[in-house]
Amino acid sequence: MYMATSESSLRTDGIELLHLYHQNPSIKLRNKLVQLHTGLVRKMAHKFSHQCNEPYEDLEQIGYFGLIRAIERFDPSQGYAFSSFAVPYIRGEMLHFLRDRSTLLKIPRRWQELYNEGQKIRKDLAMSLGRQPKDAEIASHLRVSVQEWQEN
Template identity: 70%
Template sequence: MASQTSSLRSRGMELLVAYKQNPSVRVRNKLVQLNAGLVRKIAHRVSHQCSEPYEDLEQIGYLGLIRAIERFDPTQGCAFSSFAVPYIRGEMLHFLRDRGTAVKIPRRWQDLQKESQKKQAELIRLLGRQPNDQEMAEALSIAVEEWREVKLANKNRLPLSLDATVCQQMDSAITLGDTLPDAHYQLLQTLEEDRQQLQRALNQLEDKTRSAIEFVFFKGLSRKEVAEQIGVSPMTVTRRIQRGIEQMVAYLQPQLAQSDS
Protein backbone atom coordinates (compact mmCIF):
# COMPACT_ATOMS: atom_id res chain seq x y z
CA MET A 1 0.00 0.00 0.00
CA ALA A 2 2.84 2.38 0.93
CA SER A 3 4.70 1.63 -2.29
CA GLN A 4 1.52 2.26 -4.29
CA THR A 5 1.05 5.64 -2.56
CA SER A 6 4.69 6.53 -3.21
CA SER A 7 4.31 5.64 -6.86
CA LEU A 8 1.18 7.80 -7.19
CA ARG A 9 2.85 10.79 -5.55
CA SER A 10 5.98 10.51 -7.66
CA ARG A 11 3.79 10.14 -10.76
CA GLY A 12 1.88 13.25 -9.68
CA MET A 13 5.08 15.27 -9.34
CA GLU A 14 6.27 14.17 -12.77
CA LEU A 15 2.93 15.20 -14.28
CA LEU A 16 3.06 18.57 -12.53
CA VAL A 17 6.53 19.21 -13.93
CA ALA A 18 5.40 18.08 -17.39
CA TYR A 19 2.35 20.39 -17.22
CA LYS A 20 4.51 23.32 -16.13
CA GLN A 21 6.87 22.78 -19.06
CA ASN A 22 4.17 22.05 -21.65
CA PRO A 23 0.55 22.67 -20.49
CA SER A 24 -2.03 20.39 -22.09
CA VAL A 25 -5.60 19.37 -21.34
CA ARG A 26 -4.61 15.69 -21.35
CA VAL A 27 -1.98 16.12 -18.60
CA ARG A 28 -4.23 18.45 -16.62
CA ASN A 29 -7.07 15.92 -16.66
CA LYS A 30 -4.71 13.23 -15.38
CA LEU A 31 -3.69 15.51 -12.51
CA VAL A 32 -7.35 16.18 -11.70
CA GLN A 33 -7.99 12.43 -11.53
CA LEU A 34 -4.97 11.87 -9.28
CA ASN A 35 -6.07 14.60 -6.85
CA ALA A 36 -9.83 13.96 -6.92
CA GLY A 37 -9.65 12.47 -3.42
CA LEU A 38 -8.43 15.79 -2.03
CA VAL A 39 -11.46 17.57 -3.51
CA ARG A 40 -13.84 14.95 -2.09
CA LYS A 41 -12.27 15.20 1.36
CA ILE A 42 -12.67 18.99 1.51
CA ALA A 43 -16.21 18.81 0.05
CA HIS A 44 -17.24 16.40 2.81
CA ARG A 45 -15.92 18.74 5.49
CA VAL A 46 -17.58 21.84 4.04
CA SER A 47 -20.89 20.03 3.41
CA HIS A 48 -21.19 19.34 7.14
CA GLN A 49 -20.99 23.08 7.81
CA CYS A 50 -23.71 24.23 5.42
CA SER A 51 -26.94 23.12 3.77
CA GLU A 52 -25.60 22.86 0.21
CA PRO A 53 -25.45 19.37 -1.38
CA TYR A 54 -22.11 17.57 -1.27
CA GLU A 55 -22.25 16.94 -5.03
CA ASP A 56 -22.45 20.68 -5.81
CA LEU A 57 -19.51 21.45 -3.55
CA GLU A 58 -17.47 18.66 -5.14
CA GLN A 59 -18.03 20.03 -8.65
CA ILE A 60 -17.09 23.55 -7.52
CA GLY A 61 -13.99 22.15 -5.81
CA TYR A 62 -12.67 20.80 -9.10
CA LEU A 63 -12.55 24.37 -10.43
CA GLY A 64 -10.27 25.28 -7.54
CA LEU A 65 -8.14 22.20 -8.19
CA ILE A 66 -7.68 23.18 -11.85
CA ARG A 67 -6.64 26.71 -10.83
CA ALA A 68 -4.12 25.23 -8.41
CA ILE A 69 -2.69 22.97 -11.12
CA GLU A 70 -2.32 25.91 -13.48
CA ARG A 71 -0.56 28.08 -10.89
CA PHE A 72 1.60 25.49 -9.14
CA ASP A 73 5.35 25.87 -9.61
CA PRO A 74 7.25 22.63 -8.83
CA THR A 75 10.51 24.55 -8.45
CA GLN A 76 9.23 26.32 -5.31
CA GLY A 77 9.70 23.15 -3.27
CA CYS A 78 6.28 22.86 -1.62
CA ALA A 79 3.80 19.99 -1.49
CA PHE A 80 1.07 20.29 -4.12
CA SER A 81 -1.64 19.23 -1.66
CA SER A 82 -0.77 22.10 0.70
CA PHE A 83 -0.77 24.50 -2.25
CA ALA A 84 -4.08 23.25 -3.64
CA VAL A 85 -6.19 23.21 -0.45
CA PRO A 86 -6.69 27.04 -0.26
CA TYR A 87 -7.76 27.12 -3.93
CA ILE A 88 -10.23 24.23 -3.55
CA ARG A 89 -11.73 25.45 -0.28
CA GLY A 90 -11.76 29.04 -1.53
CA GLU A 91 -13.89 28.13 -4.56
CA MET A 92 -16.39 26.37 -2.31
CA LEU A 93 -16.60 29.33 0.09
CA HIS A 94 -17.07 31.76 -2.81
CA PHE A 95 -19.89 29.53 -4.05
CA LEU A 96 -21.55 29.54 -0.62
CA ARG A 97 -21.27 33.31 -0.31
CA ASP A 98 -22.89 33.75 -3.71
CA ARG A 99 -25.74 31.43 -2.73
CA GLY A 100 -26.99 33.60 0.09
CA THR A 101 -26.48 34.42 3.74
CA ALA A 102 -23.71 32.76 5.68
CA VAL A 103 -26.08 31.43 8.34
CA LYS A 104 -29.00 29.25 7.26
CA ILE A 105 -32.05 29.84 9.45
CA PRO A 106 -34.82 27.20 9.61
CA ARG A 107 -37.99 28.19 7.76
CA ARG A 108 -40.05 28.01 10.98
CA TRP A 109 -37.77 30.54 12.67
CA GLN A 110 -37.91 32.84 9.65
CA ASP A 111 -41.72 32.78 9.82
CA LEU A 112 -41.63 33.40 13.57
CA GLN A 113 -39.32 36.36 13.09
CA LYS A 114 -41.73 37.95 10.59
CA GLU A 115 -44.72 37.31 12.86
CA SER A 116 -42.85 38.69 15.87
CA GLN A 117 -42.56 42.11 14.23
CA LYS A 118 -46.35 42.44 14.14
CA LYS A 119 -46.81 41.03 17.64
CA GLN A 120 -44.14 43.33 19.05
CA ALA A 121 -45.81 46.41 17.60
CA GLU A 122 -49.18 45.32 19.07
CA LEU A 123 -47.67 44.72 22.51
CA ILE A 124 -45.88 48.08 22.49
CA ARG A 125 -49.22 49.84 21.83
CA LEU A 126 -50.93 47.72 24.49
CA LEU A 127 -48.25 47.88 27.20
CA GLY A 128 -46.69 51.25 26.44
CA ARG A 129 -43.20 49.71 26.55
CA GLN A 130 -41.01 47.06 24.92
CA PRO A 131 -42.32 43.55 25.70
CA ASN A 132 -40.00 41.14 27.50
CA ASP A 133 -39.09 37.65 26.29
CA GLN A 134 -41.85 35.96 28.25
CA GLU A 135 -44.53 38.24 26.81
CA MET A 136 -43.24 37.80 23.26
CA ALA A 137 -43.13 34.02 23.63
CA GLU A 138 -46.74 33.95 24.89
CA ALA A 139 -47.89 36.17 22.03
CA LEU A 140 -46.28 33.77 19.54
CA SER A 141 -47.48 30.66 21.43
CA ILE A 142 -43.95 29.25 21.74
CA ALA A 143 -41.55 28.53 24.58
CA VAL A 144 -39.33 31.32 25.89
CA GLU A 145 -36.22 29.28 24.99
CA GLU A 146 -37.29 29.02 21.37
CA TRP A 147 -38.03 32.73 21.15
CA ARG A 148 -34.53 33.49 22.42
CA GLU A 149 -33.07 31.15 19.81
CA VAL A 150 -35.08 32.91 17.10
CA LYS A 151 -33.73 36.29 18.24
CA LEU A 152 -30.16 35.02 18.39
CA ALA A 153 -30.35 33.38 14.95
CA ASN A 154 -31.68 36.56 13.38
CA LYS A 155 -28.98 38.62 15.05
CA ASN A 156 -26.20 36.30 13.87
CA ARG A 157 -27.57 36.34 10.33
CA LEU A 158 -26.40 39.89 9.89
CA PRO A 159 -22.70 40.28 8.99
CA LEU A 160 -20.47 42.04 11.50
CA SER A 161 -18.36 44.98 10.45
CA LEU A 162 -14.61 44.40 10.65
CA ASP A 163 -14.50 47.73 12.50
CA ALA A 164 -16.71 46.39 15.30
CA THR A 165 -14.98 46.62 18.70
CA VAL A 166 -14.38 43.28 20.41
CA CYS A 167 -12.53 44.62 23.47
CA GLN A 168 -11.16 47.86 24.83
CA GLN A 169 -7.58 48.41 25.99
CA MET A 170 -6.14 51.33 27.91
CA ASP A 171 -5.55 53.60 24.96
CA SER A 172 -7.22 51.93 21.99
CA ALA A 173 -9.94 49.51 20.93
CA ILE A 174 -9.30 46.13 19.31
CA THR A 175 -11.58 45.56 16.33
CA LEU A 176 -12.82 42.32 14.81
CA GLY A 177 -10.52 42.92 11.83
CA ASP A 178 -7.50 43.08 14.17
CA THR A 179 -8.25 39.57 15.44
CA LEU A 180 -8.51 37.93 12.00
CA PRO A 181 -5.46 35.97 10.83
CA ASP A 182 -3.53 37.19 7.80
CA ALA A 183 -4.39 34.52 5.20
CA HIS A 184 -1.47 35.53 2.96
CA TYR A 185 1.01 35.26 5.81
CA GLN A 186 -0.42 31.90 6.84
CA LEU A 187 -0.02 30.61 3.28
CA LEU A 188 3.58 31.83 3.12
CA GLN A 189 4.27 30.22 6.49
CA THR A 190 2.81 26.92 5.28
CA LEU A 191 4.85 27.07 2.07
CA GLU A 192 8.03 27.73 4.04
CA GLU A 193 7.32 24.80 6.37
CA ASP A 194 6.73 22.56 3.33
CA ARG A 195 9.94 23.79 1.73
CA GLN A 196 11.94 22.97 4.85
CA GLN A 197 10.42 19.49 5.05
CA LEU A 198 11.22 18.89 1.40
CA GLN A 199 14.79 20.08 1.88
CA ARG A 200 15.26 17.74 4.85
CA ALA A 201 13.95 14.86 2.74
CA LEU A 202 16.35 15.78 -0.08
CA ASN A 203 19.26 15.81 2.35
CA GLN A 204 18.55 12.16 3.17
CA LEU A 205 19.34 11.09 -0.40
CA GLU A 206 22.71 10.09 -1.78
CA ASP A 207 24.51 12.88 -3.61
CA LYS A 208 23.96 11.66 -7.19
CA THR A 209 20.25 11.01 -6.65
CA ARG A 210 19.76 14.38 -4.98
CA SER A 211 21.64 16.13 -7.80
CA ALA A 212 19.48 14.45 -10.45
CA ILE A 213 16.26 15.60 -8.72
CA GLU A 214 17.55 19.15 -8.22
CA PHE A 215 18.70 19.43 -11.84
CA VAL A 216 15.36 18.22 -13.23
CA PHE A 217 12.79 19.74 -10.82
CA PHE A 218 14.56 22.86 -9.55
CA LYS A 219 16.73 23.90 -12.51
CA GLY A 220 14.44 22.66 -15.29
CA LEU A 221 17.03 20.56 -17.13
CA SER A 222 15.96 17.65 -19.30
CA ARG A 223 16.96 14.11 -18.34
CA LYS A 224 19.33 14.03 -21.32
CA GLU A 225 21.07 17.19 -20.14
CA VAL A 226 21.38 15.81 -16.62
CA ALA A 227 22.76 12.54 -17.97
CA GLU A 228 25.49 14.42 -19.84
CA GLN A 229 26.40 16.42 -16.73
CA ILE A 230 26.75 13.49 -14.33
CA GLY A 231 28.02 10.97 -16.89
CA VAL A 232 25.22 8.37 -16.97
CA SER A 233 22.43 7.40 -19.35
CA PRO A 234 19.05 9.20 -19.41
CA MET A 235 17.42 5.95 -18.29
CA THR A 236 19.68 5.88 -15.24
CA VAL A 237 18.67 9.46 -14.44
CA THR A 238 14.99 8.48 -14.65
CA ARG A 239 15.53 5.51 -12.33
CA ARG A 240 17.42 7.63 -9.83
CA ILE A 241 14.69 10.26 -9.83
CA GLN A 242 11.99 7.61 -9.37
CA ARG A 243 13.90 5.96 -6.53
CA GLY A 244 14.73 9.31 -4.94
CA ILE A 245 11.11 10.51 -4.97
CA GLU A 246 9.98 7.23 -3.40
CA GLN A 247 12.58 7.62 -0.65
CA MET A 248 11.49 11.21 -0.03
CA VAL A 249 7.83 10.22 0.18
CA ALA A 250 8.71 7.43 2.65
CA TYR A 251 10.61 9.98 4.74
CA LEU A 252 7.80 12.58 4.63
CA GLN A 253 4.83 10.25 5.23
CA PRO A 254 5.20 9.98 9.06
CA GLN A 255 5.52 13.77 9.31
CA LEU A 256 2.45 14.37 7.12
CA ALA A 257 0.43 11.86 9.14
CA GLN A 258 1.46 13.60 12.35
CA SER A 259 0.52 17.06 11.03
CA ASP A 260 -2.92 15.82 9.87
CA SER A 261 -3.78 14.20 13.23
Protein backbone atom coordinates in the same frame (compact mmCIF):
# COMPACT_ATOMS: atom_id res chain seq x y z
CA MET B 1 2.30 -4.80 -5.69
CA TYR B 2 1.25 -3.77 -2.20
CA MET B 3 -0.32 -0.52 -1.02
CA ALA B 4 2.79 1.42 0.13
CA THR B 5 4.44 0.90 -3.25
CA SER B 6 1.27 1.91 -5.03
CA GLU B 7 0.85 5.13 -2.96
CA SER B 8 4.51 5.97 -3.38
CA SER B 9 4.34 5.47 -7.14
CA LEU B 10 1.20 7.64 -7.35
CA ARG B 11 2.98 10.42 -5.48
CA THR B 12 6.00 10.10 -7.79
CA ASP B 13 3.74 10.07 -10.85
CA GLY B 14 1.96 13.17 -9.53
CA ILE B 15 5.21 15.07 -9.05
CA GLU B 16 6.40 14.07 -12.51
CA LEU B 17 3.07 15.11 -14.05
CA LEU B 18 3.20 18.46 -12.24
CA HIS B 19 6.68 19.07 -13.66
CA LEU B 20 5.52 18.07 -17.15
CA TYR B 21 2.43 20.27 -16.88
CA HIS B 22 4.49 23.23 -15.65
CA GLN B 23 6.84 22.86 -18.64
CA ASN B 24 4.17 22.22 -21.25
CA PRO B 25 0.54 22.70 -20.09
CA SER B 26 -2.12 20.61 -21.80
CA ILE B 27 -5.70 19.72 -21.03
CA LYS B 28 -4.83 16.01 -21.10
CA LEU B 29 -2.11 16.42 -18.43
CA ARG B 30 -4.30 18.75 -16.38
CA ASN B 31 -7.12 16.19 -16.40
CA LYS B 32 -4.73 13.46 -15.23
CA LEU B 33 -3.60 15.72 -12.38
CA VAL B 34 -7.22 16.42 -11.45
CA GLN B 35 -7.89 12.66 -11.31
CA LEU B 36 -4.83 12.11 -9.11
CA HIS B 37 -5.92 14.79 -6.64
CA THR B 38 -9.68 14.19 -6.39
CA GLY B 39 -9.20 13.22 -2.74
CA LEU B 40 -8.32 16.81 -1.81
CA VAL B 41 -11.57 18.08 -3.30
CA ARG B 42 -13.69 15.29 -1.85
CA LYS B 43 -12.29 15.77 1.65
CA MET B 44 -13.00 19.50 1.58
CA ALA B 45 -16.48 19.02 0.07
CA HIS B 46 -17.28 16.48 2.77
CA LYS B 47 -16.17 18.90 5.48
CA PHE B 48 -18.25 21.79 4.10
CA SER B 49 -21.30 19.64 3.36
CA HIS B 50 -21.79 19.14 7.10
CA GLN B 51 -21.80 22.91 7.68
CA CYS B 52 -24.42 23.94 5.14
CA ASN B 53 -27.46 22.79 3.18
CA GLU B 54 -25.73 22.64 -0.21
CA PRO B 55 -25.45 19.16 -1.72
CA TYR B 56 -22.07 17.45 -1.43
CA GLU B 57 -22.00 16.97 -5.22
CA ASP B 58 -22.32 20.73 -5.86
CA LEU B 59 -19.51 21.48 -3.42
CA GLU B 60 -17.35 18.82 -5.04
CA GLN B 61 -17.91 20.27 -8.52
CA ILE B 62 -17.03 23.78 -7.32
CA GLY B 63 -13.95 22.40 -5.59
CA TYR B 64 -12.62 21.11 -8.89
CA PHE B 65 -12.45 24.70 -10.15
CA GLY B 66 -10.12 25.48 -7.26
CA LEU B 67 -8.07 22.36 -7.95
CA ILE B 68 -7.68 23.32 -11.61
CA ARG B 69 -6.62 26.87 -10.65
CA ALA B 70 -4.06 25.40 -8.25
CA ILE B 71 -2.70 23.03 -10.93
CA GLU B 72 -2.38 25.93 -13.35
CA ARG B 73 -0.56 28.15 -10.82
CA PHE B 74 1.63 25.61 -9.03
CA ASP B 75 5.38 25.78 -9.59
CA PRO B 76 6.87 22.37 -8.74
CA SER B 77 10.41 23.73 -8.75
CA GLN B 78 9.70 25.55 -5.46
CA GLY B 79 9.94 22.24 -3.59
CA TYR B 80 6.80 22.23 -1.49
CA ALA B 81 3.82 19.91 -1.41
CA PHE B 82 1.15 20.42 -4.03
CA SER B 83 -1.58 19.58 -1.51
CA SER B 84 -0.52 22.49 0.76
CA PHE B 85 -0.74 24.80 -2.24
CA ALA B 86 -4.03 23.40 -3.58
CA VAL B 87 -6.14 23.25 -0.41
CA PRO B 88 -6.54 27.05 -0.03
CA TYR B 89 -7.63 27.32 -3.68
CA ILE B 90 -10.18 24.52 -3.27
CA ARG B 91 -11.46 25.91 0.02
CA GLY B 92 -11.61 29.42 -1.44
CA GLU B 93 -13.78 28.33 -4.37
CA MET B 94 -16.17 26.55 -2.02
CA LEU B 95 -16.33 29.52 0.34
CA HIS B 96 -17.06 31.91 -2.52
CA PHE B 97 -19.77 29.58 -3.80
CA LEU B 98 -21.33 29.29 -0.34
CA ARG B 99 -21.17 33.00 0.33
CA ASP B 100 -22.78 33.79 -3.03
CA ARG B 101 -25.37 31.08 -2.78
CA SER B 102 -26.29 30.39 0.78
CA THR B 103 -27.40 32.62 3.57
CA LEU B 104 -27.73 29.53 5.75
CA LEU B 105 -23.99 29.18 6.26
CA LYS B 106 -22.48 31.82 8.45
CA ILE B 107 -18.75 31.95 7.91
CA PRO B 108 -17.21 33.31 11.10
CA ARG B 109 -15.93 36.83 10.58
CA ARG B 110 -12.51 35.73 11.87
CA TRP B 111 -12.26 33.12 9.09
CA GLN B 112 -13.32 35.63 6.45
CA GLU B 113 -10.79 38.18 7.65
CA LEU B 114 -8.02 35.59 7.94
CA TYR B 115 -8.75 34.24 4.47
CA ASN B 116 -8.83 37.70 2.87
CA GLU B 117 -5.68 38.85 4.65
CA GLY B 118 -3.96 35.58 3.76
CA GLN B 119 -4.74 36.04 0.08
CA LYS B 120 -3.28 39.57 0.18
CA ILE B 121 -0.16 38.28 1.95
CA ARG B 122 0.14 35.39 -0.55
CA LYS B 123 0.10 37.89 -3.43
CA ASP B 124 2.57 40.29 -1.77
CA LEU B 125 4.97 37.50 -0.80
CA ALA B 126 4.79 35.97 -4.27
CA MET B 127 5.91 39.31 -5.73
CA SER B 128 8.66 39.93 -3.19
CA LEU B 129 9.96 36.33 -3.14
CA GLY B 130 9.58 35.67 -6.85
CA ARG B 131 7.71 32.44 -6.09
CA GLN B 132 4.55 31.23 -4.41
CA PRO B 133 4.96 31.42 -0.63
CA LYS B 134 4.72 28.37 1.59
CA ASP B 135 1.82 28.03 4.00
CA ALA B 136 4.27 28.45 6.90
CA GLU B 137 5.39 31.82 5.50
CA ILE B 138 1.81 33.03 5.12
CA ALA B 139 0.88 31.79 8.60
CA SER B 140 3.92 33.55 10.06
CA HIS B 141 2.88 36.87 8.51
CA LEU B 142 -0.68 36.34 9.78
CA ARG B 143 0.69 35.43 13.23
CA VAL B 144 -1.30 32.19 13.32
CA SER B 145 -0.30 28.53 13.29
CA VAL B 146 0.11 26.76 9.96
CA GLN B 147 -2.78 24.50 11.00
CA GLU B 148 -5.08 27.48 11.64
CA TRP B 149 -4.20 28.96 8.22
CA GLN B 150 -4.77 25.64 6.44
CA GLU B 151 -8.10 25.03 8.20
CA ASN B 152 -9.34 28.54 7.47
